[in-house]
Amino acid sequence: MKYTTKTLAAASAALLSCESAVAFSSTNLSSPRSRSIIGNGINNSGNIQQPQQPTSTTLYLGDFFNFGKKEEQETTPPTPEEEAAQTGYVDDEDPIEKIFGVFFGKKEAEPMGMKRFGQERFPEQYPAVLDEWADPVEGDDKEMELLRPLLKNTNLETRNLRLTYDANRDGYDPVTFHSKVDKQGGAIVFCTTRAGIQCGGYNPKGWVGYGEARGSIAAFLYILGGKYAAAGAPAIKLRKVGGPGLAQMDLPESGPSFSPDALVIPLGKDGRLARSKLGSYYERLPDGTNSLFGKDSNVQLRDLKVYHGVYAEGEYIPFTDAEPFALY
Incomplete structure (x- = not known):
């Protein structure tokens, strides 16, 4: 089957129209970015006009499905000094305690509301x-x-x-x-x-x-x-x-x-x-x-x-x- 130039141009225009529609649904029509996306297509002479800005269906669909979600921020765990300042408890674990901590969780500063045994409370031990x-x-x-x-x-x-x-x-x-x-x-x-x-x-x-x-x-x-x-x-x-x-x-x-x-x-x-x-x-x-x-x-x-x-x-x-x- 032979494809004419007009046929190829029409197919390209249809593809770009679909892509523009998706972008239109998740962007502001008044924004320059939207106008540039919608404006991309075929000029009066029938030639395919290359888009001036990258148009990625995946990008805009991602924005669409993540609409309203708060961006997750990476948090770094506090240092032992910062944790001690916040809780008043210094977790001075040995390697065996750290291994157990992986499976059973870290020691609490005040398990069940009870303060831990320590030198400040019982110095003569x-x-x-x-x-x-x-x-x-x-x-x-x-x-x-x-x-x-x-x-x-x-x-x-x-x-x-x-x-x-x-x-x-x-x-x-x-x-x-x-x-x-x-x-x-x-x-x-x-x-x-x-x-x-x-x-x-x-x-x-x-x-x-x-x-x-x-x-x-x-x-x-x-x-x-x-x-x-x-x-x-x-x-x-x-x-x-x-x-x-x-x-x-x-x-x-x-x-x-x-x-x-x-x-x-x-x-x-x-x-x-x-x-x-x-x-x-x-x-x-x-x-x-x-x-x-x-x-x-x-x-x-x-x-x-x-x-x-x-x-x-x-x-x-x-x-x-x-x-x-x-x-x-």
């Missing part, structure tokens, strides 16, 4: 911090100004403290000691040797006088100032080692005893005696010295004091019972 120091608290006396920095990340960090036992005032006697300190909660022990060494320890769970070993990973020993304190630091702190067990030997016939040997002040017939052997339950000093008192394992004390937190009448005091029943 973690070892003592060594390079951070607590700020002063209004009402601290000169002695407390020395001890307060040591209480960073403890239950006593921001609580006012009171002197509950002073050996020079109350006597170097274990019975008197326990009558003053039992069931008062966590405490800090402060002693000075006759050589002038100021040292002691933090007992997170205090004493109850039941003859038990009270464990705590947050317990620590310390020496104020001296050659072992880092530049600008008020003291050196020695952490509990070997787990939380035997942090304090709570014996009714003895005074403060940080483990069986790290810092033991028997009182009673031993009077002002204090002895120290580091390494088994509490860290040694940086140079390997295994006594709080330097070269001496046994010393005589000039004074011995114990400070407890101040609690309002009726306020709950933690750790005032035997270990299995002592709750924070």
Whole structure:
């Protein structure tokens, strides 16, 4: 079959008319783009006029079917820092947790409305911090100004403290000691040797006088100032080692005893005696010295004091019972 020029021109015109109709249905007739599409066709001489603007049926049909839909915007997931700022929860997952998260979803900051266990809420479930120091608290006396920095990340960090036992005032006697300190909660022990060494320890769970070993990973020993304190630091702190067990030997016939040997002040017939052997339950000093008192394992004390937190009448005091029943 032979096709004349007029036949081909008519077919082309019909095709362009269909294309223009589709474009017409989804565009504004008054727009220059619409006029250019409709105007495309055949000129008076019968020649096919090439469209000046691209006409794509697919393009305009796409516009037609997406009419009224909001353009989707790509969103990037927040960084861990941004997520922490928004939710207050830092998701510090290990690789295994991340794998489980793929199948079961990420951990929620407050699952079922309950806050997660963390260092801010339960600081004494973690070892003592060594390079951070607590700020002063209004009402601290000169002695407390020395001890307060040591209480960073403890239950006593921001609580006012009171002197509950002073050996020079109350006597170097274990019975008197326990009558003053039992069931008062966590405490800090402060002693000075006759050589002038100021040292002691933090007992997170205090004493109850039941003859038990009270464990705590947050317990620590310390020496104020001296050659072992880092530049600008008020003291050196020695952490509990070997787990939380035997942090304090709570014996009714003895005074403060940080483990069986790290810092033991028997009182009673031993009077002002204090002895120290580091390494088994509490860290040694940086140079390997295994006594709080330097070269001496046994010393005589000039004074011995114990400070407890101040609690309002009726306020709950933690750790005032035997270990299995002592709750924070």
